[in-house]
Amino acid sequence: RKEVEQDPGPFNVPEGATVAFNCTYSNSASQSFFWYRQDCRKEPKLLMSVYSSGNEDGRFTAQLNRASQYISLLIRDSKLSDSATYLCAVKGGSSNTGKLIFGQGTTLQVKP
Amino acid sequence: GAGVSQSPRYKVAKRGQDVALRCDPISGHVSLFWYQQALGQGPEFLTYFQNEAQLDKSGLPSDRFFAERPEGSVSTLKIQRTQQEDSAVYLCASSLGTEQFFGPGTRLTVL
Numbered sequence: 150r151k152e153v154e155q156d157p158g159p160f161n162v163p164e165g166a167t168v169a170f171n172c173t174y175s176n177s178a179s180q181s182f183f184w185y186r187q188d189c190r191k192e193p194k195l196l197m198s199v200y201s202s203g204n205e206d207g208r209f210t211a212q213l214n215r216a217s218q219y220i221s222l223l224i225r226d227s228k229l230s231d232s233a234t235y236l237c238a239v240k241g242g243s244s245n246t247g248k249l250i251f252g253q254g255t256t257l258q259v260k261p
Numbered sequence: 262g263a264g265v266s267q268s269p270r271y272k273v274a275k276r277g278q279d280v281a282l283r284c285d286p287i288s289g290h291v292s293l294f295w296y297q298q299a300l301g302q303g304p305e306f307l308t309y310f311q312n313e314a315q316l317d318k319s320g321l322p323s324d325r326f327f328a329e330r331p332e333g334s335v336s337t338l339k340i341q342r343t344q345q346e347d348s349a350v351y352l353c354a355s356s357l358g359t360e361q362f363f364g365p366g367t368r369l370t371v372l
Binding site for chain 2: 253
């Protein structure tokens with residue numbers, strides 16, 4: 150079993166739709182959680198960190214559920230430009246080097 | 262300001278050839294990470310440097326992989342006797358705090 154798991158999708162949604170992605174992690178000692186966005190043939194870019202209290206940035210909302218060991222990303226009013234792969238990443242646990250453990254990524258395709 | 266840069270951007274190697282991949286981190290960033298990303302997968306950790314010290318190399322898949330950062334700035338990832346399964350994008354990231362900034366990667370194809 151992988152340490153961080155995501156549904157690879159693809160998620161095909163119309164413009165304006167709300168879409169949610171989940172990501173589960175197995176190491177209960179994990180300390181920090183992130184969502185990255187990766188466009189085709191580009192590098193991952195940080196979309197948002199995920200805090201225990203949940204956090205929102207415009208149309209994007211991230212939540213952490215430590216008890217069930219998952220994080221989520223909600224995108225409201227999706228735009229064509231949101232089409233990308235969304236990677237969740239987890240840091241911490243027994244290793245303190247700061248390395249990120251990534252999920253496989255979830256592909257989102259927003260259609261007109 | 263300049264971000265993380267990597268060179269070459271693309272590398273085609275014949276099986277058995279040695280390759281060297283370069284990473285120029287953001288100036289002043291103490292932490293440097295190498296990741297390997299296979300097609301359709303998320304990046305997988307290879308190794309970590311804090312300044313010139315290689316503190317974690319647990320992700321290096323075999324002893325054919327070697328990384329160095331002799332002066333605590335530029336880093337080189339070397340792969341000896343390349344195999345087809347080494348074909349992937351090699352990403353470098355640097356960090357001063359929590360956020361890791363990724364370079365554009367080197368796409369390695371081993372024929």
